[in-house]
Amino acid sequence: MKAWIAFWNIMLKDLWAYYLKPPNISWGIIFPIAWTSMFFIKSGSGLGSIPGLLPGVIALSVLFGTTSMLSVTVTFEKKNRSFERLLLAPIPLGLLMLAKTGGSIMFGVFNAIMPILLALFLADLRDVDWLIALFSIFLIAVVSTFLGLFIAVSVSEVFEAQTFSNFFRFPMIFLCGLFFPVESLPLLLKPFAYLLPLTYGVDLLRGAIERKNSLPLWLDLIAICISGMLLFYASLRNIHHKWIA
Amino acid sequence: MKSTDADSDIAALIEVAGLHKRFGSVTAVDGISFNVRRGELFGFLGPNGAGKTTTITMLVGLARPDAGRITIAGLDCSVDPKAAQHLIGVVPDESNLYSELSGFDNLCFCAALYGMPKKERCSRAAELLKLFGLQEAADRKFGGYSKGMKRKLTIAAGIIHKPQILFLDEPTTGIDISSARHIRQMIARLHTNGTTIFLTTHYLEEAERLCERIAFIVKGRIVREDSVANLLATLDDHQLLRISAAQMPENLAELLGNSFPDLSFQMIDNNQLQVSSLELIGVGPLVRFIEEQGALVSEARRIMPSLEDVFVKVAGIGLTDMGRDKEKAGGDR
Ligand SMILES: Nc1ncnc2c1ncn2[C@@H]1O[C@H](COP(=O)(O)OP(=O)(O)OP(=O)(O)O)[C@@H](O)[C@H]1O
Ligand SMILES: [Mg+2]
Numbered sequence: 220m221k222a223w224i225a226f227w228n229i230m231l232k233d234l235w236a237y238y239l240k241p242p243n244i245s246w247g248i249i250f251p252i253a254w255t256s257m258f259f260i261k262s263g264s265g266l267g268s269i270p271g272l273l274p275g276v277i278a279l280s281v282l283f284g285t286t287s288m289l290s291v292t293v294t295f296e297k298k299n300r301s302f303e304r305l306l307l308a309p310i311p312l313g314l315l316m317l318a319k320t321g322g323s324i325m326f327g328v329f330n331a332i333m334p335i336l337l338a339l340f341l342a343d344l345r346d347v348d349w350l351i352a353l354f355s356i357f358l359i360a361v362v363s364t365f366l367g368l369f370i371a372v373s374v375s376e377v378f379e380a381q382t383f384s385n386f387f388r389f390p391m392i393f394l395c396g397l398f399f400p401v402e403s404l405p406l407l408l409k410p411f412a413y414l415l416p417l418t419y420g421v422d423l424l425r426g427a428i429e430r431k432n433s434l435p436l437w438l439d440l441i442a443i444c445i446s447g448m449l450l451f452y453a454s455l456r457n458i459h460h461k462w463i464a
Numbered sequence: 465m466k467s468t469d470a471d472s473d474i475a476a477l478i479e480v481a482g483l484h485k486r487f488g489s490v491t492a493v494d495g496i497s498f499n500v501r502r503g504e505l506f507g508f509l510g511p512n513g514a515g516k517t518t519t520i521t522m523l524v525g526l527a528r529p530d531a532g533r534i535t536i537a538g539l540d541c542s543v544d545p546k547a548a549q550h551l552i553g554v555v556p557d558e559s560n561l562y563s564e565l566s567g568f569d570n571l572c573f574c575a576a577l578y579g580m581p582k583k584e585r586c587s588r589a590a591e592l593l594k595l596f597g598l599q600e601a602a603d604r605k606f607g608g609y610s611k612g613m614k615r616k617l618t619i620a621a622g623i624i625h626k627p628q629i630l631f632l633d634e635p636t637t638g639i640d641i642s643s644a645r646h647i648r649q650m651i652a653r654l655h656t657n658g659t660t661i662f663l664t665t666h667y668l669e670e671a672e673r674l675c676e677r678i679a680f681i682v683k684g685r686i687v688r689e690d691s692v693a694n695l696l697a698t699l700d701d702h703q704l705l706r707i708s709a710a711q712m713p714e715n716l717a718e719l720l721g722n723s724f725p726d727l728s729f730q731m732i733d734n735n736q737l738q739v740s741s742l743e744l745i746g747v748g749p750l751v752r753f754i755e756e757q758g759a760l761v762s763e764a765r766r767i768m769p770s771l772e773d774v775f776v777k778v779a780g781i782g783l784t785d786m787g788r789d790k791e792k793a794g795g796d797r
Contacts, residue, residue, distance in 0.1 A: 220579065221578070221579020222579065224576055224579045224580070224581065225576055225577050225578070225579055227576075228573060228576035228577070229576075229577070232562070232565070232573050236562060236564050236565060299560065299563075300556070300558060300560040301560045301561065301562055303526055303556065303560060304560060304561075304574065304577065304621075305577070306525075306526055307524060307525070307526065307549060307552075307554055307577075308549070308577035308578065309546065309549040309550035309578065309579075310577075311546075312546075463525070463526060463527060463528060463545055464527060464528060
């Protein structure tokens with residue numbers, strides 16, 4: 220019970236102190252709008268192409284939203300030493316880090332709202348399986364948050380976190396199936412694409428929105444869950460070994 | 465004597481044995497052992513870089529020792545650094561609360577970290593804000609607090625969950641006299657109420673006034689550990705004389721040493737000289753000698769030996785090394 224009070228308040232504090240601040244809210248709106256309009260307009264193949272682009276645009280909005288926030292909530296707090304307070308709290312490290320990432324996961328899901336709203340206006344989304352779509356968005360938010368966490372605990376400066384996450388983010392844009400379907404990637408790049416958790420997230424979404432998933436649903440689910448768990452576990456290990464050194 | 469030592473070991477709340485910590489080539493803590501008894505105010509004294517903060521971080525579970533054993537309330541913290549965290553409160557050497565939250569919210573948040581229910585959190589936060597004279601700043605952001613206010617709120621945050629054991633890392637460093645005095649009163653009060661306190665400081669007067677037992681740490685090693693009374697008793701047979709004079713030549717201590725080989729001399733600052741001896745000190749010849757060297761003596765008075773003198777004796781560190789910080793402590797009295 221006590222641990223849950225701590226868990227809940229750590230998450231609420233991050234929400235109030237960081238995520239619900241006007242700049243972040245507007246960022247969570249403007250950034251996805253910019254992405255989405257850019258891709259919808261640039262694709263040039265008319266409104267009919269929007270459902271095809273939507274999974275990638277959603278995934279990117281979520282990915283960028285979550286990974287940028289963790290460099291603040293984790294790296295910045297580590298740098299100014301307020302993170303030590305959390306490490307002193309009598310709650311298990313795993314629960315602490317779930318609390319630290321909970322806000323970011325919600326923020327990630329919030330980042331997906333704008334592309335969906337825009338697409339609802341512009342295209343016919345009647346065939347979408349919303350339940351699976353929402354679930355996929357949630358999983359994408361979880362896995363990209365844990366990726367952001369992994370990056371945040373691997374560096375010591377905020378700017379390093381930003382640089383390091385771009386190192387992951389930009390290849391993902393090209394490889395996860397947003398521009399080119401993974402199946403049509405050069406043979407050499409395919410293995411890389413299948414190493415990226417976002418690939419499975421995009422495929423899941425594709426299944427929900429267009430029914431055009433290239434992998435079986437269960438495989439996508441398993442892959443995304445396993446990569447999420449691995450990233451989280453690796454982050455915990457890093458904190459355990461490097462921060463409590 | 466033996467039996468009381470054994471009794472005290474039974475009552476030890478914190479037991480530390482053979483603690484080591486290195487950072488690269490620097491040995492920060494070099495095999496220290498000590499016990500802190502339940503309800504005791506234990507002082508950990510040493511100059512800058514002695515290893516005080518490093519010791520605290522290991523005790524509270526923010527760092528792992530390279531070797532050694534830490535037991536807090538019977539829980540082995542060397543295996544699981546988090547084992548005793550529910551029992552302890554920590555006031556770090558730097559204020560590390562959340563600058564974007566108000567004073568009140570900071571305290572409530574810290575209380576929540578220890579699982580306090582909401583109603584209790586709020587009333588306890590209000591109570592502590594009042595106790596530390598911060599009611600008016602309760603709704604202001606912590607980032608805008610002055611240094612002394614930050615320190616006070618950091619201490620309040622450390623005791624919000626009423627910990628059995630409190631670790632205080634240099635609680636009065638860098639703040640003004642009246643705030644420092646206020647903080648010392650708070651510490652004394654917590655001690656009276658039964659909290660076990662581990663206090664690091666490099667202000668010897670502070671330690672002398674507050675602590676029951678003291679360990680002197682120098683370069684990662686404990687050079688002496690005893691009760692304050694016992695420490696002061698080691699110098700009971702010492703005669704101490706303090707001479708104030710203007711225009712003292714720089715090599716005065718050396719000149720005096722040559723002429724009065726039975727006495728030892730130490731320059732405290734440009735205008736003060738301390739003379740110590742096991743024999744009674746004759747003031748006349750000393751003053752005459754000093755004036756012959758061109759200085760103008762204004763005062764010569766006998767003083768009671770202080771912890772500072774004990775420290776100088778056991779640690780072999782010049783008064784000036786530790787004394788310089790006295791100005792920062794605001795003279796303390
Ligand atoms: N994280 C670290 N990395 C490298 N060296 C460190 C680290 N922490 C402490 N040290 C070194 O260990 C030694 C002891 O430092 P520590 O901070 O424990 O001293 P201290 O007694 O608290 O000093 P002060 O009175 O200045 O606070 C110093 O030489 C310091 O440079
Ligand atoms: Mg220190």
